[in-house]
Amino acid sequence: MxxxxxxxxxxxxxxxxxxxxxxxxxxxxxxxxxxxxxxxxxxxxxxxxxxxxxxxxxxxxxxxxxxxxxxxxxxxxxxxxxxxxxxxxxxxxxxxxxxxxxxxxxxxxxxxxxxxxxxxxxxxxxxxxxxxxxxxxxxxxxxxxFPWNLVQNNSRAIKADFDRLPDKGIHGELSSQAAIVGDKNLIHIAEGASVRPFVTLDTTNGPIIIDKNAIIHPMTHIEGPNYTGENTYIFGGNIREGCSFGPVCRLHGEIEESIIHGYSNKHHDGFLGHAYLGEWVNLGAFTTNSDLKNDYSSVQLYVKGELTDSEDMKVGSFIGDHTKTSIGTIINTGAMIGVMSNVVGSGKLIPKFVPSFCWYLNDKVTKGRGMKKMIETSGKAMSRRGVEMTAEDEEMFRVVYELTKEERTFWIKKSFA
Amino acid sequence: MDIAQRVKEVVSRQLNVRLENIKEDSDFVNDLGADSMASIELVAAFESEFDIEMDEDEALQVKNVGEAVKYIENVIKEQQA
Known part of the structure; x- marks a missing residue:
């Protein structure tokens, strides 16, 4: 078959x-x-x-x-x-x-x-x-x-994946000075992974899987269900339930019910909740997203240019591959941020939609230094992790640049109207 | 209103500089205080004002107001042709 x-x-x-x-x-x-x-x-x-x-x-x-x-x-x-x-x-x-x-x-x-x-x-x-x-x-x-369905089902999926693990157990290093809350049998530490002193692993609500060569540094609290992928390092913080990371992420701060693809970084303080990040995303220090409205109403998000009701009270941000945020970026509840954009916080909330291949500066959408420079910058970011951007990658970016041109032009014009 | 005057008004609005202080030979960085991010916004504001599309690399190499006027005039001609 x-x-x-x-x-x-x-x-x-x-x-x-x-x-x-x-x-x-x-x-x-x-x-x-x-x-x-x-x-x-x-x-x-x-x-x-x-x-x-x-x-x-x-x-x-x-x-x-x-x-x-x-x-x-x-x-x-x-x-x-x-x-x-x-x-x-x-x-x-x-x-x-x-x-x-x-x-x-x-x-x-x-x-x-x-x-x-x-x-x-x-x-x-x-x-x-x-x-x-x-x-x-x-x-x-x-x-x-919709993108938020992935986040909604993440805890359930991690639990099912833990049950399917063939070799559950502690194969890597678990410091004697790390603390476990809950059932130790719900922890899997793969070969080469390391859980350092003063880490707490809480399996009260679900399992914790720490994959090969991941390092959990001191002063990190992880609540299950959690999946920390290969070669991902967590440098302290409060990692709440329902998160999947990696491979090769660098993380810190407070993260809850979020999925982060490989090679993305959130290396500093700031809250990320009910979010989904593509590959090669970098969140600057103190970047924070809202995942709950103050009136507890369901979150609406832009899907194909139209606001769509998620029928869910807790929805964070969805950030396309290669996008970067500046220090102090504050992201509105249910924001959709495109690929390869540069979002610069100005102290105000970033709007619910930021197009792909743009620079968001001083509350305005601009085309920044242009596609060529954006691709060049992403190539540099990739090379820092030993990954080469291929000609096929570049061509794919160019196609998506063209695909997103109309909406980008619309938002730029709207910004300067 | 001629292009030069419209350019000066956009510069005044974007960089928060009094109109009378903007001359043809005013340098965006040294005289008008445009940093790299302000320059990007300025390019976007010119595009919006004149309904044109500028090449980012070329536009960001323009040094002063007079050069910007000439550059924009050329782009308008090219894109209207």
């Missing part, structure tokens, strides 16, 4: 965090949505479908013969899974043919090779044919419709 993971047409509801990755590369718990789907199978024969402009970068990751290949849709039984599916508490490989939906959205299809249609010219067409050909069934699971 072949596993096909695809992006459907709703990838743009997950902007800004889906600009530079297929939706199935978004994280929830300790792994990405894709890894969670693939974990259901031993050695999955996986193929992927995504937006064309992402193909050069992700072909390098997955292999060019595995990305957007129509030939992968023939010659074998297929399990075709929507990349927005959070594969928790759901059986994908029952062997039962059907078109499975969650609240009217396609979750997955299982079809035997004899029932495939070789005349189709696109994945979209195949999905339509399968809907009419296969029995339509309903399943119960979670689809990630």
């Amino acid at each position: 072949r596993l096909i993971i695809f992006e459907d047409e709703f990838f743009d509801k997950l902007y800004p965090i889906s600009y530079l990755r297929p939706v199935f590369e978004l994280k929830c718990g300790t792994i990405s949505l894709r890894e969670r789907i693939e974990r259901e199978f031993k050695n999955p024969d996986s193929f992927y479908f995504m937006r064309d402009y992402l193909v050069p970068v992700f072909s390098k990751k997955f292999g060019s013969n595995r990305v957007n290949q129509m030939s992968s849709l023939q010659g074998d039984d297929l399990l075709i899974v929507n990349g927005r599916l959070l594969a928790l508490d759901i059986e994908l490989a029952s062997g039962e043919e059907g078109y499975f939906e969650i609240e009217g959205q396609l979750a997955f299809i299982f079809v035997k090779k004899e029932n495939l249609d070789s005349s189709v010219s696109s994945l979209g067409e195949l999905l339509k044919v399968m809907k009419s050909k296969l029995p339509n069934k309903t399943v119960s699971a979670t689809m990630i419709d």
Whole structure:
């Protein structure tokens, strides 16, 4: 059986965090949505479908013969899974043919090779044919419709991931002067990781997973559920429940129910709550986001240019890859900040929407020093961690720059009107 | 209103400098106090005022008010062509 993971047409509801990755590369718990789907199978024969402009970068990751290949849709039984599916508490490989939906959205299809249609010219067409050909069934699971759904499900996912760990236990270094509150059996410290003196690990509400070569420095308090990824260092602070970090993050301060992708830094004091940060984000000292309105009403966020009610009282900020904030940046509740922007706090709240590839200065959106300089700066940030920006990365940035030009121009004009 | 006058008014508003103190040869950094961030805002304000799009690298190399007027006149001509 072949596993096909695809992006459907709703990838743009997950902007800004889906600009530079297929939706199935978004994280929830300790792994990405894709890894969670693939974990259901031993050695999955996986193929992927995504937006064309992402193909050069992700072909390098997955292999060019595995990305957007129509030939992968023939010659074998297929399990075709929507990349927005959070594969928790759901059986994908029952062997039962059907078109499975969650609240009217396609979750997955299982079809035997004899029932495939070789005349189709696109994945979209195949999905339509399968809907009419296969029995339509309903399943119960979670689809990630909006960025905040990842944060909402993070604690649950970490708990499930802990249960699936094959070698739970203390394999790394746990200082005798570190304190554990709750059940020690709910702590996993991987080989090479180090928990230093005067750290407290509290498993009262869930497990704590500290992955390979992570270092938890003195004066850090971590509440489970928590996942601290490989080579991530936490330099003190109050890490509250429901956080996933890394790999290679540098963190400090107060963080609650947040997901931070690899190579992002929040190295100083400041509060980050119910937030989702892409890769290579840097939050300057005292950057703080609000995740709760003073009137306790549900938080509204910009999705595709329209304010959308999250129906949730606690929602923080969503910050695209390569974006940086200055010292003292104060971010409004439910802010969406695009990719590769430079946000300079002026003492006032940063608005609920900041476009991609801009400099936000003195309460105004500007195009800053331009795309070329922004890419150059990101290249420098990457090289500091020993990662090289490829020509494919650069091209992907240029495409997203063009994709976001109209909204950027709109907000710049609005700022100076 | 001619372009030079509109440029001076934008400079006055953005950099908080009295209009009568802005001359053709006023240097943005040394005479008018534009730091790197103020320069970026100034470019954005010119774009908004004249409804043009300027190349960031070129625009940030402009040193004084007179050069800015000439540069903006050229951009307007190019983009209206």
